[in-house]
Amino acid sequence: MRYDIVTIFPEYFESPLEVGAIKKARKRGLISINILNLRDFAYDKHKMVDDRPFGGGEGMVFKPEPLYRAIQKVKGEGSPYVVYLSPQGRVLTQKIVKELYEKKHLLLICGRYEGIDERIREHFIDDEISIGDYVVFGGEVAALVIIEAVSRLVPGVVGKRDSVEKESFSQGLLKYPQYTRPRDFMGYQVPEVLLSGDHARIEAWRRRKSLETTLKRRPDLLKKASLSPEDEKILKELGWKKYE
């Protein structure tokens, strides 16, 4: 997986991409990440990357030329899928993460202020993605979310797992609760089934817990989840109204 990031704050990415699984994956060549400083593509004397909006109004807008030059440079080196991070984008889900992983090469455009000139958005952006319905200072944090979520799907990045597929959201349900030592914490015990060593019982307990948790906290996910007849039976017992 290759990522190119266009930003006016390259220093923003120094530490988050130098720790943990991402750092290891970069070292092992499983993923490559290049940061492009938008200012390097502003050839005027003042290296202007933004300017006031035509028609008036608050704030600044990213000028089209520097963005165009940065995008063209990356296009000269490969075939990137160009993603613009903004509150106006389609909201990121695990399904979209998988789509982005299939692209193998992402060019992430991090806007700030009021965003980028519409002529870039309209003619040179392949996809516009939001990490949620809220506004932050810049697209950089959204770019990090995408890099982490997509990189977890790159084989070898996530440690020995039967499969990332089994994860929460991959089956469309929330994950079951987790416990670790000590067995007794302030008088709070670990569910005895988890100490039983009976793997069939444990798996059934975990599935029931996933269904219970999802029904309680995110019933909206149940419509899209792949549910077995046994799942539906459990959900009905838990009071799920399937067609409500």
Ligand SMILES: NC(=O)c1ccc(NCc2ccccc2)nc1
């Ligand atoms: N919800 C998100 O993914 C998101 C992305 C960026 C952002 N702020 C920077 C910006 C503001 C306006 C236009 C373009 C970028 N805030 C939230």
